[in-house]
Amino acid sequence: MFLMKDIVRDGDPVLRQQAQKVTFPLSDEDRQLAHDLMEYLEVSQDPELCEKYGLRAGVGLAAPQVGASKMMASVMVPAEDENEEPVFKDVIINPVIVSNSVQRGALTEGEGCLSVDQDVPGYVPRSARITLEYTDVDGNSHHIRLKNYPAIVCQHEIDHLHGVLFYDHIDKENPFSKSDDEIFIY
Ligand SMILES: CC(C)(C)[C@H](NC(=O)Nc1cc(F)cc(F)c1)C(=O)N(CC(=O)NO)CC1CCCC1
Numbered sequence: 001m002f003l004m005k006d007i008v009r010d011g012d013p014v015l016r017q018q019a020q021k022v023t024f025p026l027s028d029e030d031r032q033l034a035h036d037l038m039e040y041l042e043v044s045q046d047p048e049l050c051e052k053y054g055l056r057a058g059v060g061l062a063a064p065q066v067g068a069s070k071m072m073a074s075v076m077v078p079a080e081d082e083n084e085e086p087v088f089k090d091v092i093i094n095p096v097i098v099s100n101s102v103q104r105g106a107l108t109e110g111e112g113c114l115s116v117d118q119d120v121p122g123y124v125p126r127s128a129r130i131t132l133e134y135t136d137v138d139g140n141s142h143h144i145r146l147k148n149y150p151a152i153v154c155q156h157e158i159d160h161l162h163g164v165l166f167y168d169h170i171d172k173e174n175p176f177s178k179s180d181d182e183i184f185i186y
């Protein structure tokens with residue numbers, strides 16, 4: 001199981017590398033990695049276990065963040081009501097954003113990152129909606145459309161697979177600049 005000590009922090013070159021495509025069928029090592037990446041999110045979103053293991057509650061974790069430069073990331077976006085199923089939950093392997101909405105969006109509270117310990121204030125402009133293609137651990141390919149928070153999380157995780165960190169997108173001159181056609185995502 002991954003703990004905070006296993007999460008690579010900003011400054012480590014692995015976070016700035018282009019990750020390697022994953023080949024199928026998955027090796028045992030890649031299958032274990034996919035499992036562990038999702039397990040982190042599940043454990044961290046359980047308040048008791050999160051506290052017990054001293055984790056930061058996470059909604060996404062990319063393989064490079066645990067030192068594995070592979071195109072794989074876990075995403076688990078909980079529903080508003082915790083008794084509901086997650087809005088989106090899967091390990092996305094070799095993900096490709098095949099189309100982006102013209103409309104841009106940003107989280108009102110900005111973004112953070114499990115690999116970035118300091119706060120970096122500012123809006124992180126992203127596409128408000130994306131069409132995502134990826135393969136799951138069973139080798140099934142998916143072609144899905146995402147919007148709002150799940151779309152933001154997937155873009156944040158896919159950035160990690162290309163060596164991009166959230167603050168790379170923040171406008172240095174005016175971190176809170178927002179053009180009027182950009183929407184806010186809560
Ligand atoms: C950096 C951190 C603040 C830990 C952020 N967590 C988060 O948004 N918490 C959260 C939100 C929920 F809706 C439900 C829940 F259970 C916990 C996060 O996991 N990430 C993932 C990350 O760093 N991946 O590499 C950062 C988010 C910023 C925008 C998208 C992902």
Ligand SMILES: [Zn+2]
Pocket residue numbers: 112113114115156160
């Ligand atoms: Zn991150």
